[in-house]
Amino acid sequence: MHTLKQNKLAIFIGLFPALVIYLGIAIIPIGISLYYSVMDWNGIGKMSFVGLDNYSRILTDDTFWLSVQNNIVIMLTGLVGQLPLGLIMAMLLNKGLKGSGFFRTVGFMPVVISSVMVSLIWGMIYNTEYGMLNSMLAFFGLESWQQNWLGDMKWSMLSISVAYIWQNCGLYMVIFLAALQNIPDEVNEAAELDGATGFRRTLHITIPMLRSTIMVAVVYSISNSFRVFDLIQVLTGGGPAHQTEVMTLYMYNSAFMNLRYGYGSAVSILILVFSLVVISIVNRIGREKDA
Amino acid sequence: MTMKQTKKVALLGMAGALALFTAACGNSNNAGNTGGSGNSEETITLNMMHPWTSPNVDNEVYKARIAKFEAEHPNIVIKQDGVPSAQYKTKLRTLAAANNLADINVVWPGADLEPLVEGSLVEPIDSLMDNWKSILPESALAGFNIGGKQYAIPTKQTFVDIIYYNKEMFAQVGYTEFPDTYDKFIDAVTKLKAAGITPISLGNKEQWPLQSSYLSILGDRFTGSDFLTKVVNKEAKFTDPEFVKAIAVIDELTKLKAFNTDANNMDSVQGQDYFIQGKAAMHISSSTVDARIRINNDEGDKFGIALFPGVEGGKGDPVKSAGVVQYGIAIKSGLNEKTKAAAEEFMKYFVSEDLYKELIRNGVVVPATVEIPGDASPYLKEMLELTGKGTAPVFDSIIPTQVVDVVQNGIQALTIGRGTPEEVAKDAQAAFDQMN
Amino acid sequence: MNKKTPLFKVMAYTFLSLFAIMNIIPIFWMIVNSFKEEQEYAANPFSFPTTLHFSNYTKAWEIANMNIYFLNSLLITFVSLIVTVLLGSLAAYFLARFTFKLRGFTYALFLLGMLVPIHATLIPIFLIMQKLSLIDTYFSLILPYTAFHLSLTVFILEGFMRGFPKDLEESGIMDGAGVFRIFWSIILPITRPAMATVVILNFIYNWNEYLFALVLITSNSLKTLPLGLANFVGVETASYTLQMSALTIALVPILIFYLLLQKQLVTGMTAGAVKG
Numbered sequence A: 001m002h003t004l005k006q007n008k009l010a011i012f013i014g015l016f017p018a019l020v021i022y023l024g025i026a027i028i029p030i031g032i033s034l035y036y037s038v039m040d041w042n043g044i045g046k047m048s049f050v051g052l053d054n055y056s057r058i059l060t061d062d063t064f065w066l067s068v069q070n071n072i073v074i075m076l077t078g079l080v081g082q083l084p085l086g087l088i089m090a091m092l093l094n095k096g097l098k099g100s101g102f103f104r105t106v107g108f109m110p111v112v113i114s115s116v117m118v119s120l121i122w123g124m125i126y127n128t129e130y131g132m133l134n135s136m137l138a139f140f141g142l143e144s145w146q147q148n149w150l151g152d153m154k155w156s157m158l159s160i161s162v163a164y165i166w167q168n169c170g171l172y173m174v175i176f177l178a179a180l181q182n183i184p185d186e187v188n189e190a191a192e193l194d195g196a197t198g199f200r201r202t203l204h205i206t207i208p209m210l211r212s213t214i215m216v217a218v219v220y221s222i223s224n225s226f227r228v229f230d231l232i233q234v235l236t237g238g239g240p241a242h243q244t245e246v247m248t249l250y251m252y253n254s255a256f257m258n259l260r261y262g263y264g265s266a267v268s269i270l271i272l273v274f275s276l277v278v279i280s281i282v283n284r285i286g287r288e289k290d291a
Numbered sequence B: 001m002t003m004k005q006t007k008k009v010a011l012l013g014m015a016g017a018l019a020l021f022t023a024a025c026g027n028s029n030n031a032g033n034t035g036g037s038g039n040s041e042e043t044i045t046l047n048m049m050h051p052w053t054s055p056n057v058d059n060e061v062y063k064a065r066i067a068k069f070e071a072e073h074p075n076i077v078i079k080q081d082g083v084p085s086a087q088y089k090t091k092l093r094t095l096a097a098a099n100n101l102a103d104i105n106v107v108w109p110g111a112d113l114e115p116l117v118e119g120s121l122v123e124p125i126d127s128l129m130d131n132w133k134s135i136l137p138e139s140a141l142a143g144f145n146i147g148g149k150q151y152a153i154p155t156k157q158t159f160v161d162i163i164y165y166n167k168e169m170f171a172q173v174g175y176t177e178f179p180d181t182y183d184k185f186i187d188a189v190t191k192l193k194a195a196g197i198t199p200i201s202l203g204n205k206e207q208w209p210l211q212s213s214y215l216s217i218l219g220d221r222f223t224g225s226d227f228l229t230k231v232v233n234k235e236a237k238f239t240d241p242e243f244v245k246a247i248a249v250i251d252e253l254t255k256l257k258a259f260n261t262d263a264n265n266m267d268s269v270q271g272q273d274y275f276i277q278g279k280a281a282m283h284i285s286s287s288t289v290d291a292r293i294r295i296n297n298d299e300g301d302k303f304g305i306a307l308f309p310g311v312e313g314g315k316g317d318p319v320k321s322a323g324v325v326q327y328g329i330a331i332k333s334g335l336n337e338k339t340k341a342a343a344e345e346f347m348k349y350f351v352s353e354d355l356y357k358e359l360i361r362n363g364v365v366v367p368a369t370v371e372i373p374g375d376a377s378p379y380l381k382e383m384l385e386l387t388g389k390g391t392a393p394v395f396d397s398i399i400p401t402q403v404v405d406v407v408q409n410g411i412q413a414l415t416i417g418r419g420t421p422e423e424v425a426k427d428a429q430a431a432f433d434q435m436n
Numbered sequence C: 001m002n003k004k005t006p007l008f009k010v011m012a013y014t015f016l017s018l019f020a021i022m023n024i025i026p027i028f029w030m031i032v033n034s035f036k037e038e039q040e041y042a043a044n045p046f047s048f049p050t051t052l053h054f055s056n057y058t059k060a061w062e063i064a065n066m067n068i069y070f071l072n073s074l075l076i077t078f079v080s081l082i083v084t085v086l087l088g089s090l091a092a093y094f095l096a097r098f099t100f101k102l103r104g105f106t107y108a109l110f111l112l113g114m115l116v117p118i119h120a121t122l123i124p125i126f127l128i129m130q131k132l133s134l135i136d137t138y139f140s141l142i143l144p145y146t147a148f149h150l151s152l153t154v155f156i157l158e159g160f161m162r163g164f165p166k167d168l169e170e171s172g173i174m175d176g177a178g179v180f181r182i183f184w185s186i187i188l189p190i191t192r193p194a195m196a197t198v199v200i201l202n203f204i205y206n207w208n209e210y211l212f213a214l215v216l217i218t219s220n221s222l223k224t225l226p227l228g229l230a231n232f233v234g235v236e237t238a239s240y241t242l243q244m245s246a247l248t249i250a251l252v253p254i255l256i257f258y259l260l261l262q263k264q265l266v267t268g269m270t271a272g273a274v275k276g
Helices: A008-036 A052-058 A064-093 A099-110 A116-126 A134-138 A158-180 A185-193 A198-209 A211-226 A232-234 A245-258 A261-290 B003-025 B057-072 B085-097 B115-117 B126-131 B138-144 B167-172 B181-195 B206-225 B227-230 B241-255 B268-276 B285-295 B337-350 B355-359 B380-389 B401-415 B421-436 C006-033 C038-043 C055-063 C066-095 C102-110 C120-129 C139-163 C171-176 C177-192 C192-208 C211-216 C224-234 C240-267 C271-276
Strands: B046-050 B076-082 B104-107 B153-159 B162-166 B200-201 B280-285 B305-306 B322-332
Touching: A008 A261, A008 C066, A008 C102, A008 C120, A008 C139, A008 C177, A052 A261, A064 A099, A064 A158, A064 A211, A064 A261, A099 C006, A099 C240, A116 A134, A116 A232, A116 B076, A116 C006, A116 C240, A134 B322, A158 A211, A158 A232, A158 C006, A158 C139, A158 C192, A158 C240, A185 C120, A198 A211, A198 C038, A211 A261, A211 C139, A245 B085, A245 B401, A245 C120, A261 C102, A261 C120, A261 C211, B046 B085, B046 B337, B057 B076, B057 B337, B057 B355, B076 B337, B085 B104, B085 C120, B085 C211, B104 B337, B138 B153, B138 B322, B153 B285, B153 B355, B162 B167, B162 B285, B162 B380, B167 B181, B167 C038, B181 B200, B200 B268, B206 B227, B206 B241, B206 B268, B206 B322, B206 B401, B206 C102, B227 B280, B227 C006, B241 B401, B241 B421, B268 B280, B268 B285, B268 C038, B280 B285, B280 C066, B285 B305, B285 B380, B285 B401, B305 B380, B322 B337, B322 B380, B401 B421, C006 C240, C038 C240, C055 C066, C055 C224, C055 C240, C066 C102, C066 C139, C066 C177, C066 C192, C066 C224, C066 C240, C102 C139, C120 C139, C120 C211, C139 C192, C139 C211, C177 C192, C192 C224, C211 C224
Parallel strands: B046 B076, B046 B104, B200 B280
Antiparallel strands: B104 B322, B153 B322, B162 B280, B162 B305
16 A cells, blocks of 8 residues: 555544544443353342353254344345345436435435334234235235235245335445445446446446445345344234244343343344354455455 | 554553443442432432323323422422333333432332342332321232332232123124123134124234233133242142143134234234224223223223133132232332432322322222222223222233243244143243243 | 436336335325324224324424423434544544554454444443443433444445545645545545435434433433333323324434435545545
């Protein structure tokens, strides 16, 4: 790189304030959770050290693994649903089309809407008896396709996934929109002169230029999917009978509802570890493509 | 800056972080900043945390009572922290973990109160009990009595197992009265179903309705009222055949398709609305929701109330209703002399005959034996009559939360055709055994 | 850029319109119901109001304590936002454009904050704030909001800044500008769309944050809007229509903010800015 890299004092001044707040408030709680995770503690009384007991109990609990599985479903949904959709929206709304401003705004609405509304709305879409989805199927004469979308375990995770895509794809649209601004018009124009068609241009020129942003979006999406809570809490509460539970719900129920705070803390550490593992794998894949 | 300096600073930062970390870990045993500001004017501020934020009639009564207390006690200020009820327990438990409760708290009875007592976070109030001797029966106080000491006084009584039914729909299948035996009840369900009516509306997303409103009373009808206490004292087991039979009722109702299809994706309020909209013939819920179903409803007349009928060979008394006292007012332990005196003064004033009367006047059931004002709602009088013949315990006020969780998930699984009543009982017992 | 074929335009508009409808209906439905009486909603959530109950809005304003909570929310949201974006963009700049020994480690550290399940931090944060004697102050919210969103801010901005051409700073170095000067006059201007992104995200997260506000604030005078918005639901009771009125009010600032910023999202680097 350049001569700037020598400027250690500047680097220090630039990073120090952010790091102080960050370490003090965001990292220390992780340390505290780690400490609680090896304790038997109901959140009020005395703690007692139990070593890795909490972890071994969690890892042998079928419900926990069910929630891991559901988290993976949510993660894949995010990666194959939200990101491409967000990217397509961003490209369509980048420049040129009339009414882009309007669509950019409505595209972002689901992100800002309160989870209470998300619950009420999707509850009405998925309702078996008078829900919009089943009514629509009936309208097209497809009664046999009607389902109990949230209550039937065959469909519940899929239904939640669709709501999840709807809720967050605006987030990635905004990120990609911002990234598209840094592709100079000349690049696109040059490609057009070469006779590259829209689709090929996208594939060979635009996407490679968005590479670093795509990695950002991928990691962000993975981290969001491992922390998903509200959406599932309001749609199914993790039920019926744990079928749609995710790790954060499992953690919350253990710690705050069942008063097993040590156990819950151990779950939160596992969430952290799992997401780190997935992200480092993805990073490795991303880097290989780079080479 | 040299490389060494950078390292030093980085280390320093880490050290600082570590110091903070250990500081936070060290259990904070300071009594906390209690309300007594102790300035010369002798104004005492009491912090009070309560879940009375939603626009309900009873919440308005509580807030008015607090305002009245402040008006009559100019030297005491009640600083209220109204916490949305759905997350009240989350906040209470976080504050408890940090030994930082408010001076006056609203607490839940039984299994919920126990950890607070074990952690010595709430003060026994035995010396004040003369105040309530004449109006509160022992049954109203039992849930807040742990180890022979009284820790809180309830403001409200809730009966959780009221069956609201649509009179027209029942008449349609030949029942002008609510079925008075289990067989007739099942017969009515079958006939309603055959007539194309959803027999029971249920909103079980939050999982407690099937446990609290259903299993409490089903259990009582089959096992009698002392069963749950016996289980806690290890004199009985969830796997006893009577209790398994109680769970099996939920299985039977599922097999008869008695519940609305979306029972597990609707919350309790949506379950009520489904019933109010005339989409189902019955809804089983607490006495509190009578406000929405009948009292504030122009068409409230078409709904009747009843209790679950007796079962053949059951040990329970079929006139009993499952009730629990709510909103126990408790004082934080370790307050200084003046603050404590003020808190006690508040408590005596707040939870009093006047409060109970005011609540009744507004259609709220109370645990106290006070005269019913003439202008009370006829619906309330009907409710009091229905529930006044004996009280059965509510499941989750006796059984520890961890076990309740297992039971709730187990009976919810039954409603989607997974598991058997025997398995639910076995899992519940296993969860209970594991705790001890 | 305007050489789109008609076929493309038809397809694009069909797709966008479907998408828009799916996103607008919920808001529309919320606003319609916000004018209804509770019993009217309970009886039929799809009907139109027989009369428009504007009084719902004044009632909702009172129940949610918006007189107080609204300003608190604005204050806390903006202070956290400014601190986060200021510190975060600076940190991102050094992480993205410099090489130093602990770069990788520092970067990973910032990533960690994006992975913590927020519920797990409630009790630890409470204990830390208690140690710092900050419970029940504005700082008890500003600090966690800043700390946790620094992660995301640094992460997104770093990703953008790293993507800039490697010789971007050359002109500044030639002119003898210092590092901070280069940050301010070369890097920041072309980061504008990304800055708009993180500003929007920070605003939404701060504006809607509920759990920390729930446990860390006890004084009525310091509480924020999301707490007020939860005031409508009791254990077995709810006032949905009033809540929808309140939610509609709470949505307005976010929408205004987004409308103001979304132009920034698409007015980024022009070819001229790179030449410097």
